[in-house]
Amino acid sequence: MRLEKYQSIIGGRLKHSGHDYVELANQYGTPLYIFDEASFRERILAYREAVKSTYFETDVLFASKALLTKAVARIIAELDIGQDVVSAGEIYTGVRHGVDPKRMYFHGNNKLNKEIRYAIDNRVGTIVVDNRMEVERISKIAAEFETKQRVLLRLNPGVEAHTHEYIMTANLDSKFGESVFDPEIYNIIQSMVVSPHLEFAGFHSHIGSQIFEADSFYKAASELLTFSAEVQKRLGILISEINFGGGFGVYYTQEDQPFDVIDFLPDFMEYVHQEAQALAIDLKKVTIEPGRSLVNASGSTLYEVGDLKHTASGKDYAFVDGSMNDNIRPALYQAKYEALAVNKADKPQEKVYTIAGKACESGDKIIEEIKLPILETGDLLLVNGTGAYNYSMASNYNRIPRPAMIHVNDEKHYLTVKRESFEEMSLREI
Numbered sequence: 073m074r075l076e077k078y079q080s081i082i083g084g085r086l087k088h089s090g091h092d093y094v095e096l097a098n099q100y101g102t103p104l105y106i107f108d109e110a111s112f113r114e115r116i117l118a119y120r121e122a123v124k125s126t127y128f129e130t131d132v133l134f135a136s137k138a139l140l141t142k143a144v145a146r147i148i149a150e151l152d153i154g155q156d157v158v159s160a161g162e163i164y165t166g167v168r169h170g171v172d173p174k175r176m177y178f179h180g181n182n183k184l185n186k187e188i189r190y191a192i193d194n195r196v197g198t199i200v201v202d203n204r205m206e207v208e209r210i211s212k213i214a215a216e217f218e219t220k221q222r223v224l225l226r227l228n229p230g231v232e233a234h235t236h237e238y239i240m241t242a243n244l245d246s247k248f249g250e251s252v253f254d255p256e257i258y259n260i261i262q263s264m265v266v267s268p269h270l271e272f273a274g275f276h277s278h279i280g281s282q283i284f285e286a287d288s289f290y291k292a293a294s295e296l297l298t299f300s301a302e303v304q305k306r307l308g309i310l311i312s313e314i315n316f317g318g319g320f321g322v323y324y325t326q327e328d329q330p331f332d333v334i335d336f337l338p339d340f341m342e343y344v345h346q347e348a349q350a351l352a353i354d355l356k357k358v359t360i361e362p363g364r365s366l367v368n369a370s371g372s373t374l375y376e377v378g379d380l381k382h383t384a385s386g387k388d389y390a391f392v393d394g395s396m397n398d399n400i401r402p403a404l405y406q407a408k409y410e411a412l413a414v415n416k417a418d419k420p421q422e423k424v425y426t427i428a429g430k431a432c433e434s435g436d437k438i439i440e441e442i443k444l445p446i447l448e449t450g451d452l453l454l455v456n457g458t459g460a461y462n463y464s465m466a467s468n469y470n471r472i473p474r475p476a477m478i479h480v481n482d483e484k485h486y487l488t489v490k491r492e493s494f495e496e497m498s499l500r501e502i
């Protein structure tokens with residue numbers, strides 16, 4: 073397993089900022105989400121700096137679908153970045169824990185009327201309109217509040233990013249956004265411009281997730297800016313903001329070769345400025361919405377090994393006390409991970425195991441075939457790169473309680489999510 077900068081092997085054991093994972097397991101139990109707060113904070117500050125431009129205002133909006141807890145919301149608020157939200161629940165958590173609603177961008181196809189009401193009532197700064205029917209619904213609700221709601225339109229620029237089909241969102245039959253190639257597109261924009269209850273500011277696009285080619289972002293930017301210039305010409309309006317979404321790829325295994333986002337952002341912002349200037353677009357604001365790349369490398373999951381099984385066909389399973397309940401990604405889109413036996417960190421990796429969870433699904437495998445030291449019941453296995461879309465997608469399938477989460481911030485570690493009890497799992501049931 074590739075170690076993160078906060079991880080080191082000392083005396084045959086893996087440590088997190090000097091803390092022994094075995095001791096963390098003894099104190100907090102397993103399975104356990106472990107989140108390195110220090111590197112998360114560092115990355116936020118680095119993104120904030122890298123995105124700055126002298127030409128226009130910029131903002132980093134954390135795509136909170138990747139990971140949102142009260143503690144994470146408090147960090148977003150403290151470090152003064154915006155929040156991408158996709159539900160009233162995400163708005164609620166952000167607002168309740170200090171995120172400035174003006175810095176929120178509300179996304180999603182089929183936002184419910186009650187969610188739009190909730191957003192406007194809570195003064196969410198920008199709603200990103202997904203489709204033509206939503207224009208009317210948002211206008212009507214803004215009228216009820218006697219307000220003018222700032223909006224962007226989510227565009228689908230048709231740029232294909234090489235990524236898994238399920239997370240490719242800008243292809244032409246995507247469920248998200250309106251296509252720049254749709255013959256109705258100018259009418260849709262016009263309907264936003266003329267609404268007395270909408271303040272149309274510009275466009276948004278998110279071309280997919282886990283993208284490894286920086287070129288895809290340049291291509292999308294070029295398409296969006298060219299389209300913006302055409303809109304300005306045809307409709308006689310000004311485009312003042314473009315939000316380029318998230319999707320920066322991250323490392324899970326050796327197959328992944330992400331580019332350095334911190335190096336990329338200043339060049340990208342310069343490119344956006346140059347292109348916009350050439351096309352006479354007076355951009356006032358440029359925003360990005362990273363989720364995975366801000367949190368993933370800070371998160372890992374610690375499991376205890378239970379039974380070991382050697383099948384008749386010769387496959388070796390190591391069963392762990394977690395499951396697809398705490399990490400659905402391998403079952404959902406064949407996601408791959410690396411792992412390390414933290415109490416045998418310096419032992420030779422001599423046996424191939426499939427790491428399987430305890431849920432009643434054949435697809436409940438966390439890692440298909442990984443070389444590890446000879447495992448025994450009670451060993452502790454750490455899976456890195458689980459910061460994004462693990463906790464936020466967790467479920468109670470099989471009535472399995474969701475794990476606890478701790479934050480590690482250099483010398484301190486503390487609980488941010490309690491382990492779920494049986495009683496808590498059935499609290500809403502009558």
Ligand SMILES: Cc1ncc(COP(=O)(O)O)c(C=O)c1O
Nearest residue numbers: 135278281318319361362363364
């Ligand atoms: C609109 C939008 N913005 C941002 C993101 C965050 O993407 P990522 O976590 O890959 O950075 C997503 C993810 O699906 C998205 O749909």
